[in-house]
Amino acid sequence: MNQTYDAIIIGAGIMGCSIAYELSKKGWKTLTIDKLAASGHGSTANTCAVIRVHYSTIDGTAAAYESYKYWENWAEYIGVQDPLGLAKLIKRGVMVMKSTANDQLKKIKRMMKELDIAYEDLTFDMVKEKCSMLDDTSYHPPRRPDDPEFGTPNERPLQGAIYYEEGGYISDPVLSVHNVQIAAESHGAQFKFNAAVMDIIKNGNRVSGVTLEDGTIIYARVVVNAAGPHSFVINRMAGIEKTMKIKTRALRHEVAHLPAPEGVDYESTGCPSSDSDIGAYWRPEVGNHILTGSEDPECDPKEWVDNPDEFNRNLTEQARVQALRLAQRIPAMPVPSRIQGVVDLYDVSDDWIPIYDKSDLPGFYMAVGTSGNQYKNAPVVGKMMAHLIEQCENGRDHDNDPVIFHLEKTGHDLNMKFYSRLREINQESSFSVLG
Ligand SMILES: Cc1cc2nc3c(=O)[nH]c(=O)nc-3n(C[C@H](O)[C@H](O)[C@H](O)COP(=O)(O)OP(=O)(O)OC[C@H]3O[C@@H](n4cnc5c(N)ncnc54)[C@H](O)[C@@H]3O)c2cc1C
Numbered sequence: 001m002n003q004t005y006d007a008i009i010i011g012a013g014i015m016g017c018s019i020a021y022e023l024s025k026k027g028w029k030t031l032t033i034d035k036l037a038a039s040g041h042g043s044t045a046n047t048c049a050v051i052r053v054h055y056s057t058i059d060g061t062a063a064a065y066e067s068y069k070y071w072e073n074w075a076e077y078i079g080v081q082d083p084l085g086l087a088k089l090i091k092r093g094v095m096v097m098k099s100t101a102n103d104q105l106k107k108i109k110r111m112m113k114e115l116d117i118a119y120e121d122l123t124f125d126m127v128k129e130k131c132s133m134l135d136d137t138s139y140h141p142p143r144r145p146d147d148p149e150f151g152t153p154n155e156r157p158l159q160g161a162i163y164y165e166e167g168g169y170i171s172d173p174v175l176s177v178h179n180v181q182i183a184a185e186s187h188g189a190q191f192k193f194n195a196a197v198m199d200i201i202k203n204g205n206r207v208s209g210v211t212l213e214d215g216t217i218i219y220a221r222v223v224v225n226a227a228g229p230h231s232f233v234i235n236r237m238a239g240i241e242k243t244m245k246i247k248t249r250a251l252r253h254e255v256a257h258l259p260a261p262e263g264v265d266y267e268s269t270g271c272p273s274s275d276s277d278i279g280a281y282w283r284p285e286v287g288n289h290i291l292t293g294s295e296d297p298e299c300d301p302k303e304w305v306d307n308p309d310e311f312n313r314n315l316t317e318q319a320r321v322q323a324l325r326l327a328q329r330i331p332a333m334p335v336p337s338r339i340q341g342v343v344d345l346y347d348v349s350d351d352w353i354p355i356y357d358k359s360d361l362p363g364f365y366m367a368v369g370t371s372g373n374q375y376k377n378a379p380v381v382g383k384m385m386a387h388l389i390e391q392c393e394n395g396r397d398h399d400n401d402p403v404i405f406h407l408e409k410t411g412h413d414l415n416m417k418f419y420s421r422l423r424e425i426n427q428e429s430s431f432s433v434l435g
Contacts, residue, residue, distance in 0.1 A: 003218045004218075007224060008031050009032040010033055011230075012033070012034035012039040012177070013040060014044045014047075015367045017040075019381070022386035029190075031190045039177045040174040040177025040178060042229075045173065045344075046342040047173045048291055050376070051071050053068055054112065055373075056107070056108075059415070065412075066407040072089055074087060078183045080182060082175075084179075086175070087170050087171055088170070090168045090169050092271035093165045094163070094272050095130070097277055098161055100138075105162055117166065118165065124158055127158075133261050133330050135329060136157040137328065140276075142295075168271070168272065169283050169284075197211070205361075206363050207363035222363050222365065230309075231248045231369065238359065240361050244421040246421055246422075250347060251305065251372075252304075252305050252343065253294070253343070254318045256341040257285055258336070258339070259288065259289060261333050264332075267285070278325045279325060292322050294318070294322055294325075295432050295433055297432075305345060313343045315340075320335070346370070348369065348372065352371040352373075352435055353418070353435065354377075356416065357422075358388065359421065365392075373433050373435040383405070391403050399422060403416045404416070
């Protein structure tokens with residue numbers, strides 16, 4: 001039986017659910033389709049869910065700061081009861097080390113001031129008052145342990161850090177996606193699971209729906225690609241990849257879970273931290289663990305994945321590399337012989353800044369290229385995408401007359417050409433998970 005919707009959203013991760021929520025609030029009849037059995041079971045399931053507001057661009061910072069306000073008032077944003085309960089922001093603030101790699105945070109501090117985001121400027125003695133297990137030795141540039149110079153200290157120790165209160169991490173990212181699904185359903189949004197999209201169908205020069213693996217055809221005047229690390233597969237189905245200046249690819253990443261040093265209650269007192277000097281970020285995890293990922297230093301080989309359905313989900317030597325790097329900053333941290341953790345894919349754009357845009361196929365939109373750093377931005381992305389779709393469907397030529405999105409909680413106006421598929425590579429980017 002043929003079915004018809006206003007919009008089909010491919011992917012029920014944090015992005016697809018947020019877009020479904022905002023479109024359904026505007027009265028659109030949406031269907032979100034996922035090939036997995038439930039929402040949030042794609043790459044969002046393994047996110048570290050760090051909610052930070054510092055980015056390498058002013059627009060990136062503004063979007064993250066606005067999104068923070070939604071995480072902070074999650075119950076209000078969701079607006080309905082979820083029988084499974086609500087995800088929680090563990091508000092611990094965020095610490096960012098000053099280093100040669102980030103020019104002692106001069107640019108980041110300037111942007112935070114411009115956007116009125118409060119932060120404390122800390123000397124390393126002040127850093128130690130907040131987190132006594134940290135050591136100030138500088139090892140820049142980050143290296144791999146098989147480099148003979150790994151662990152060789154620089155003469156000048158770290159100069160300190162910034163700390164800001166408005167940040168933390170989300171207790172349970174899968175639950176957060178479920179919350180958004182329930183919120184969307186309360187506005188009439190529909191979801192279909194265990195259903196893989198195999199083709200994008202067109203009528204003349206416009207998108208008209210999708211074909212599922214079992215042959216079912218579902219019609220809609222709008223189709224949104226929110227397929228995470230499968231984004232490039234869907235763009236190829238739609239035949240639009242070649243028309244994009246900025247493209248996306250799947251990149252494999254490992255996150256190591258390590259025990260906190262003995263006697264340190266890191267789980268209750270620690271905060272998410274970023275340290276370009278050793279190329280690592282980390283945050284507290286249940287079981288008094290420290291979870292740590294790579295900030296993509298040049299010495300780490302990039303594991304691009306051609307088939308996002310088939311990649312090695314086991315930890316490799318990379319997890320040990322990350323553990324040993326972190327042990328430079330936290331010398332008392334034990335490094336177990338068998339490291340635990342998770343492996344998943346980032347959906348990386350050419351400049352590590354996402355693509356939230358229309359496409360050259362009328363009616364086909366994308367929220368892709370989230371580059372390992374956009375979970376936190378989902379509430380704003382849902383709103384921006386719904387606004388963009390509405391504007392374009394009402395005839396706006398977004399490529400030549402870009403949509404401006406007003407960030408209502410923090411006041412900044414975001415020019416959405418920042419996220420265009422037709423932009424030049426943004427040289428302001430960190431070209432890493434830092435965005
Ligand atoms: C290890 C790791 C750590 C991270 N840490 C952070 C962090 O600390 N902070 C932060 O902000 N961000 C972080 N991120 C990034 C963040 O998690 C992602 O940007 C975000 O979760 C992407 O959400 P999504 O909805 O786009 O993708 P996904 O959650 O992957 O959802 C896409 C969905 O599309 C479905 N799909 C794909 N193809 C099809 C098809 N053909 N038919 C039907 N369904 C399909 C998939 O099954 C999947 O469920 C991290 C990511 C990873 C992998």
